[in-house]
Amino acid sequence: MNAVLDNAAAAAPTKSAEKIALENNKLHKRLCRLVGQAIGDFNMIEEGDKIMVCLSGGKDSYALLDILMTLRERAPINFELIAVNLDQKQPNFPDHILPAYLKQLGIPFHIENQDTYSIVKRLIPEGKTTCSLCSRLRRGILYRVADELGCNKIALGHHRDDILETFFLNMFFGGKLKGMPAKLVSDDGKHMVIRPLAYVKEEDSERYAAVKGFPIIPCDLCGSQENLQRKQIKGLMREWEKKFPGRVENIFSSLSTVVPSHLMDRDLFGFKDIKADGQANPLGDIAFDEEPCSTPATVPGVIPLQQG
Numbered sequence: 001m002n003a004v005l006d007n008a009a010a011a012a013p014t015k016s017a018e019k020i021a022l023e024n025n026k027l028h029k030r031l032c033r034l035v036g037q038a039i040g041d042f043n044m045i046e047e048g049d050k051i052m053v054c055l056s057g058g059k060d061s062y063a064l065l066d067i068l069m070t071l072r073e074r075a076p077i078n079f080e081l082i083a084v085n086l087d088q089k090q091p092n093f094p095d096h097i098l099p100a101y102l103k104q105l106g107i108p109f110h111i112e113n114q115d116t117y118s119i120v121k122r123l124i125p126e127g128k129t130t131c132s133l134c135s136r137l138r139r140g141i142l143y144r145v146a147d148e149l150g151c152n153k154i155a156l157g158h159h160r161d162d163i164l165e166t167f168f169l170n171m172f173f174g175g176k177l178k179g180m181p182a183k184l185v186s187d188d189g190k191h192m193v194i195r196p197l198a199y200v201k202e203e204d205s206e207r208y209a210a211v212k213g214f215p216i217i218p219c220d221l222c223g224s225q226e227n228l229q230r231k232q233i234k235g236l237m238r239e240w241e242k243k244f245p246g247r248v249e250n251i252f253s254s255l256s257t258v259v260p261s262h263l264m265d266r267d268l269f270g271f272k273d274i275k276a277d278g279q280a281n282p283l284g285d286i287a288f289d290e291e292p293c294s295t296p297a298t299v300p301g302v303i304p305l306q307q308g
């Protein structure tokens, strides 16, 4: 009997290791597929591009570089990657970690040393959030570095959840229906900024970082408080995901399925000029429906409209 138990115990870790390896492999494949899909959907990368991959030392930027390197090996086109880290001289920033990691990867890289930390500390009163000035300074420096390195594109590690959080922040606190673009022309008009992780869930990026053992550099070295509103939104999305699986994914898909005629932006849709000219409306006659057209009416006594 004991021998049977011993054998089972000995077999268990092997099986579990196999399962873990399988899941990790699936995770890697999923990330490659989603990043490839985002690149294709938005035409993010083209023949001859020289892409500056911004590496902060956080989990997402490591994942971005890692997946882009994998995809470059398989891609039918040629493009270059150069990793760039901006050392902002925050106290206790471990400046040996990234160069050691990048040397071991064998990828071209550049470390830009700029003491934005002191500037921010000097200009922003104690206790106030420093992120907005800090990111403005960082952005300017990164554009200049991209120029100096001859890079035409700048890749950032924002993922699906960053995009959704920004979308809700803009809606709740800014009164705007606006997310974070997957691709845009930089403020100086000279570069294209791309976000190849746009379809990747933060949870997957987190797991991938753990699987790969990336040497993460903590992001609280500057002492700035995490944006409270963003933290609340993150909490809200996590709660939704637990209670209503699929809701967050649906909201994310809605960002790619916009119907301007059913919103209220008069600049986006010419409401004033529309006419009933006898042409069928391709969106269908749903003007009197209060529910989304895929949801049958459930109000007692109301007969659902026939679809189609």
Ligand code: SF4
Binding pocket: 130, 131, 132, 134, 135, 219, 222, 223, 224
């Ligand atoms: S957390 Fe610190 S380093 Fe990051 S943007 Fe804010 S001030 Fe800058």
